[in-house]
Amino acid sequence: MKLFTHLHNNNGFTLIEILVATAVSSVILLLVYTTHHSIIQSVNSLSKIALFYEEVNLAIYRMNRDFSCAYFDRFKEKLFFIGSNEYGDRSLGKVDFVTVNSSDTLLTGKLSEAIPLTDLYEVGYYLKQMEEPDTTGNYLYYLMRRSDIIYDEDPFNGGDSSYILANVVDCKFEFGIAQKFTDKWDSREYRRFPNSVKTTLIVKNPNGNDEKFVFISYINLSR
Numbered sequence: 001m002k003l004f005t006h007l008h009n010n011n012g013f014t015l016i017e018i019l020v021a022t023a024v025s026s027v028i029l030l031l032v033y034t035t036h037h038s039i040i041q042s043v044n045s046l047s048k049i050a051l052f053y054e055e056v057n058l059a060i061y062r063m064n065r066d067f068s069c070a071y072f073d074r075f076k077e078k079l080f081f082i083g084s085n086e087y088g089d090r091s092l093g094k095v096d097f098v099t100v101n102s103s104d105t106l107l108t109g110k111l112s113e114a115i116p117l118t119d120l121y122e123v124g125y126y127l128k129q130m131e132e133p134d135t136t137g138n139y140l141y142y143l144m145r146r147s148d149i150i151y152d153e154d155p156f157n158g159g160d161s162s163y164i165l166a167n168v169v170d171c172k173f174e175f176g177i178a179q180k181f182t183d184k185w186d187s188r189e190y191r192r193f194p195n196s197v198k199t200t201l202i203v204k205n206p207n208g209n210d211e212k213f214v215f216i217s218y219i220n221l222s223r
Helices: 002-008 015-068
Strands: 081-084 094-104 116-129 141-148 160-177 180-182 196-204 210-218
Touching: 015 094, 015 116, 015 160, 015 196, 015 210, 081 160, 116 160
Parallel strands: none
Antiparallel strands: 081 094, 094 116, 116 141, 141 160, 160 180, 160 196, 196 210
């Protein structure tokens, strides 16, 4: 009789209690996983967006610097500024010009002193179609930058090209003179550079939407 009483009063969990505890634990784990997964997705999304704007800003900075330092002298025939756009659904702008590359480079003198070095070279910007279409089946473009350390009679060829921005929908260049903008410029005909360049970039963002970026570069070295 004593043995029966001892076994009957033994503490433990019933099957129902175990099932309830398991169900509650599963719900808690599911909530934790869902929250963690949502946070990871948000971080990845924000990282892609931040990288997108960083790449756009770097491309705009590079273009603005080249345009701002564009150099023209009407007495030197090899110096040129030529730009145009296509007429249709997309502008597909293209521009070629001579610009100044300024950097601190030690050529001679003391090791503790940097000597400024200024070089003139050809620069071109144009769009090149990407290899694969986007998710909607449309082809996007690379924004290409051509650079040639030797400027010569051929303003459209030579040097090396590399892309500075991907997933570009369109690019348009407008050339300013006397507070007006035109879609075409040829210094061989006008015998001068424009005062400014208005660039319109349309880029596909990570969310699949088109974003437009417009900036104006003022040319400081034309005469």
